[in-house]
Amino acid sequence: LGPFHTVYDDKGYAYTSMFLDSAVARWTLGGPYASKHPEQPWTLVQKLPVQYNIGHIAAAEGDTASPDGQYVVALDKWSIDRFANVGPLMPQNFQLVDISQTGDKMQVLYDMPIGMAEPHYAQIIKAEKLKPWQVYPEIGWNPETQSVDPNAVKAGSEKIVRNGNNVEIWMSVIRSHYTPDLVELNKGDHVVWHLTSLERTPDATHGFAIPGYNINLSLEPGESQTVEFDADKDGTFPFYCTDFCSA
The missing domain is CATH 2.60.40.420 (Cupredoxins -  blue copper proteins)
Incomplete structure (x- = not known):
């Protein structure tokens, strides 16, 4: 219930955030992507519970022509019982999900509390692609x-x-x-x-x-x-x- 957003990997799978189910759904693509995975095309492979009420979802380089295919991050709107309670205002929860294996092997690796408003979309790229300045090129x-x-x-x-x-x-x-x-x-x-x-x-x-x-x-x-x-x-x-x- 409540499919929100979908991202992709390099193995012919798609990942959809399920708000009401508090889950990430992994399902197979068809067409030219059908040969990349062992399951039938257009099939639900796994529904992984996340904590809780996921909205957006981000895949590592999932919006590029060559997705990384190792991780997705569930941008959960609620955390409830995942962290120590320090008051009525609880953090949002970002969960790192391992998607490196085919089939129903997805698993949550890590919870990260986020002290801000409702999480919206994010992008993930490989760190080696970043070429940041440590200081500005010239004074002024x-x-x-x-x-x-x-x-x-x-x-x-x-x-x-x-x-x-x-x-x-x-x-x-x-x-x-x-x-x-x-x-x-x-x-x-x-x-x-x-x-x-x-x-x-x-x-x-x-x-x-x-x-x-x-x-x-x-x-x-x-x-x-x-x-x-x-x-x-x-x-x-x-x-x-x-x-x-x-x-």
Whole structure:
């Protein structure tokens, strides 16, 4: 009951999520795929219970011309009794299912609690296909434009420029220090604040927060960002890094 979504493997099987049954159904394909499995085409081979109320389902590279055929993940909406209860709000449950063998040999390998809203679709690819940067290619990188930002700050070029009520700040960020580390504004100023992380160390992420103005940025190694606001309050407002480092 309640078939929702279907994904595929490399052995001529399809896998359908069964919401009301809380199960993953494995069934055979026909046509050019019939020779890949030992069963009759268009036959239900196994219905594996999952915990609980599966919605979406993801197969490793299951949306490609050459599916991996080793695993599917059941994106279950309920977990109920699978984890220690810490209150009324329970996690969603992602279950790793081994589909490497033919026939009725599917089995659940692992439960993973997910602390977010109802799980929807996911993609799974082989890790060796990922070629991520550890740090951005150049200091001052803008992830949106995939290029060096025109307002990127280099070490030694930090500055504050006032033009009437408009104040523009070019600040560098590196472990334990902002440059400049003191900014004086007048009430009513319009502020454009450019920040560039000078870090080249992988995972050395820095934050920049001005709680009084609800500003909270995260700067990855080499990243440049700009924030803009009106200084419409009197007082002294600290800015600080929200990521602990250099301790």
